[in-house]
Amino acid sequence: MKKLLFIFALLYIIPSCTNKRSYNEIMINGFDNNYSEENTPLSAFIDTIEVIPLTSDNNGVVLTNPQKLLLYENNYYILDNNRLLCFEASGKFIRFIGERGHGHGEYINIATFVVFNDTIKLLDSFKNTLITYTLNGEFVSEKEAAEGAFSNVKDAVFEKDNVLFMANYIYNEKNDIYTRWNTLTGKVSVVDNSPVKTDGTKEYVGAHSFCHYDGNIRYILPFSDVIKSTNDNTVRFRTAKRVLTDSELRDMTDYGIMAYSTHLNDFVGFSNIFETENYLFLTFSNLEYTVVDKRSNECFRSNYQYDEDAEAFPLLNILSSKKDSLIGIIDVEYYNHLKKEIQGYANTKCGQDYGYVVVVYHVK
DSSP: OHHHHHHHHHHHHHHHHHHOOOTTEEEEBOTTTSEESSOOOGGGTEEEEEEEEOBOTTSOOOOSOEEEEEEETTEEEEEETTEEEEEETTSBEEEEOSOBSSSTTOBSOEEEEEEETTEEEEEETTTTEEEEEETTOOEEEEEEOSTTTTTTEEEEEEEETTEEEEEEOEETTBOOOEEEEETTTOOEEEEEOOSOOOSSSEEOSOTBOEEEETTEEEEOOTTOSEEEETTSOEEEEOOSSOOOOHHHHHTOOSOSHHHHHTTTTSOOOOSEEEEOSSEEEEEETTTEEEEEETTTTEEEEEEOOOOTTOSSOOOOOEEEEETTEEEEEEEHHHHHHHGGGGTTTOOOOOOTTOSEEEEEEEEO
């Protein structure tokens, strides 16, 4: 009899634990209601906008496809077309970091890069190595990663000394989206994954699916209404939209952009996340952005599409955040079409001689 009562008690406890939310979970309001279908003025959360033309001093340096941008010690580091370039805060080109080749200290394919403790580290997915340089671009060391650690890596950041946090592509049934690599022990561990699978293609959750702020890493997952973090604090959005179940995600064997297109009436989640002192900034593709005020736990959404006839200067191609700034980079042709809408924020002249401009949105 006692054994039977114990079983019934266990059956009662298990569902209770399963359905119980983390006490560190913060609920965000306003997602369904606070939405604008038009590019709205950024004055609600942006103070000023700074525009920095990137120049090369006739060195023939031309950007073609900027993928990642970091500001460190007043220099901009930009990953573009398998090259890492360094520019001064004024926009003047300084140097390339590293050289392409099969030799020691050279790279074949830069999956991403990290600037950490006054060093620059390239993650070479072809050689499966972490290559370290000084800020001046001088080679320091090369370390081979655990087998396969970099094969699907999309982006990375040092979570702490010797521990690299990595965001990975989803490839068929390999859906460990976030992993850690301990550079001392060589151990690779899984941080989080998703049930979704792809059909022969590599797909990412987002171009910048995590952010690192004040010692905490927040990250997003496909179709999820929850923003997770490495310090176990979660953010959940209140919404009347239907959130896909784990069972539905497991049945998704062709995850990619078309998977999102068939669920636009559901909660599709986010593809990029950035953080400042007072705000979380999230986007879904280039369709809309969501701004969360961390002080009130309220959010609002706005259209994010590029439109030459927009009445407000838009948020375009945000690639990183730094302290209280969002940093983006746009083609000068786009900028020249839109610069009339930047009046009241900044007054920066930019001619056709520049290929790209860095746009720094200073957040309130």
